[in-house]
Amino acid sequence: MSVASGFQPVPRESTSALITRQLREGIMRGTLPAGAQLSEVSLAAEFGVSRGPLREAMQRLVQEGLVRSELNRGLFVKELDETEIRDLYLTRTAIETAAARAVAHGETVTESLERLRARARAMAEAAAAEDLQALADADFAFHEELVNLAGSPRLHRVHETLMVETRMCLTALQGTYFDPEDQVSEHTRIVEAIAAGDDAAMVREIEEHMQEALDRLVRAAR
Amino acid sequence: MSVASGFQPVPRESTSALITRQLREGIMRGTLPAGAQLSEVSLAAEFGVSRGPLREAMQRLVQEGLVRSELNRGLFVKELDETEIRDLYLTRTAIETAAARAVAHGETVTESLERLRARARAMAEAAAAEDLQALADADFAFHEELVNLAGSPRLHRVHETLMVETRMCLTALQGTYFDPEDQVSEHTRIVEAIAAGDDAAMVREIEEHMQEALDRLVRAAR
DNA sequence: CCCGTGAAGATTGTCAACAATCCGGAGATA
DNA sequence: TATCTCCGGATTGTTGACAATCTTCACGGG
Structure with a gap:
């Protein structure tokens, strides 16, 4: 049997x-x-x-x-005030930089990069079509993929919660406009930094991306 | 009233x-x-x-x-096999590097450093007294302090669980001997990297410390 | 000797009723 | 009028009993 x-x-x-x-x-x-x-x-x-x-x-x-x-x-x-949102993004940065490094040093980098590029492409397409809902979904899919590819159950579990909280924030601000091109390019830069195998650049790109996203959020919330 | x-x-x-x-x-x-x-x-x-x-x-x-x-x-x-233990230390590295950076860029760096140095001193004293139990406790206290000083509720919550898992491992290997001097110096180096404000060095020291701790653990488990 | 069958025991999953606590408003008193 | 007291309604916290499921082991057939 x-x-x-x-x-x-x-x-x-x-x-x-x-x-x-x-x-x-x-x-x-x-x-x-x-x-x-x-x-x-x-x-x-x-x-x-x-x-x-x-x-x-x-x-x-x-x-x-x-x-x-x-x-x-x-x-x-739970309610999220500005302090909490900052903490949320701080923690996301911690998890996602670790995930990126794991991906970059992993066994199947080329395959991983392919999947990340596909996610980035999906974002670009959504941006081109000016479909903001699809763009947001693709954005989340990208970050989830990144952490999944790291293959770490712990990073994954923590990240899952963080993404729920992130979505909470965005849901609360639904209707706010964010510049699609910025978002797309930020993600592309992250993928290319991983591809280049440059740890420092990778971390820097993710940190900047998080900072941008946080700024967009905090600005919109006021 | x-x-x-x-x-x-x-x-x-x-x-x-x-x-x-x-x-x-x-x-x-x-x-x-x-x-x-x-x-x-x-x-x-x-x-x-x-x-x-x-x-x-x-x-x-x-x-x-x-x-x-x-x-x-x-x-x-839950049982922890070698893969799980590696993942545990990967995640601890992610959380603690983030915490260290938060501490280094925080408002009260000097006070934080003082508290970390005190923890490091406690480790040195335990090592000098060859009190392995006290050394292990001081080790944990150091890492908990580091994350607490970051002032991030999320990092703290995640770290709490990770520390339980870490202690689980060490409890299972009780009686194994680790070189006290190595442990003490690794922690001191972390503190000094934070004091120097050198992000890259900080991350490197923590990573190396985790790698060493992981190696000690895996070696002992075999 | 090996394998499928079935019943007994133990353990988990679920429920509905009971007890304790909290909140809001009516009424009494100064 | 302001404040204190007390009561009713609603909600949470806890319990013990019942139902469903799994495991173990003995039994019988091949």
């Missing part, structure tokens, strides 16, 4: 894990806006489960830092 | 948070050894609570990555 035919272990997931994912999505999309109280009874009813599994999912989000718990009062979607 | 007399908000914590902390401590100290199944009933009995709050605490640890969940089978303390 061992024919080695690439079967993956059945992906069954616990209910709390499923709920966690949906809640995280909701926070990301702004369906659950920052500062909102998460009522246990109403959410449990919405998911069609009892409060037990729902509370377990909540605790996961608390540990993740997306939800704040006030004892005997309730759970609230 | 508003005399503004520096009271801090009562630190009341939820039961699941308290349990989480204790479980984490147990994992760290090896009381709950890697790979062990965490029985809900027995643990709940030990804590004197019912299974509800305990399960919530477990979900936090799952999210943190310290515990692995197998559906309908149970929860197990």
